[in-house]
Amino acid sequence: MELQLVNEGRRAGYAARRLREFAARCARAGLAVTPQRLAIIQALLESGEHPRADAIYAQVRRVHPHISLATVHRTLETLCEVGEARKVTMLHDSARYDGNLTPHHHVVCVKCRRIRDIEIPELDKVLEGRSGLGKFTLLGASLEILALCERCKAPRARAANRRG
Amino acid sequence: MELQLVNEGRRAGYAARRLREFAARCARAGLAVTPQRLAIIQALLESGEHPRADAIYAQVRRVHPHISLATVHRTLETLCEVGEARKVTMLHDSARYDGNLTPHHHVVCVKCRRIRDIEIPELDKVLEGRSGLGKFTLLGASLEILALCERCKAPRARAANRRG
DNA sequence: AATCGAATGGTAATAATTATCATCTGAGTG
């Protein structure tokens, strides 16, 4: 099995298509197509860097020097909410620690953010023995499974649900 | 293939053993065994919750009412550095966004924090079709591969390296 | 018991993000 880094040319074509469809997708989601949003989604699609809000801000300011950083933060979150973008760092709001040093992965409840350990030996097998990955030196891997826990799944789940 | 959530009883035994070995492991790592560190690693090992610093702080304060929150943050980071703990949220320091909605995973350079996309159809196949995971409802999954990129691998890599 | 570098507590500083709110504008409506 060869792990394949994503091709740059293909990404560019994909980005162009997504940008063309953006207005229609906004309409479907009930979002206004503002120049700021267009500039932000464009900057995001043209970047292969998985940028932070400040990087998008810097890029967009070239065209919209008066845009607010708050707008960039808000817009990126909005885009994620309507499924036009994805936050790579699901749990980025505060550091979470784990004392368990054995190989394992995590199931994260997208709502209450509880994390459960899970073992997937098959996955570890797929990766083990590989020392390299293109130009990258492999150090380890962690699968984050997004899920809804039993408490949050229930329609009238109460308490114990943090944030959101 | 059955994905297996980690068993609670096993975790407790593991935690007890790790705690017994803690002093010896500190000595090996050149760390002083302070009451604060002991309390923090104990709280971490006894929690199955992948806690935040503030949760550890609350727990430890029961025994050490004068401990500082800064000490908790510092100690948790130290424990990760010497391999006694693991930060679940590798990239938690700021949000990273991705405009690519196609199924893919990420290779993260642990040093400069660059992120590259990678496709692993085999992995997607392992997970697809599964609607449930014990009491959790599966929504998606993202593999984070920790690696060292070619720039950071080089002994005298300069520039372009952020943080660290 | 003496020593010393590391660890801690208290607090200030920083960084990222969110909240607030007055103003503006996209996109339907007539």
Place this chain on the structure above:
DNA sequence: CACTCAGATGATAATTATTACCATTCGATT
């Protein structure tokens, strides 16, 4: 096309998590 208004934006204050700083204390070795 002008009108309307919910939603979007900009400016800035507030909040949250984390790190920096530094004087004091303490663990571990002698």
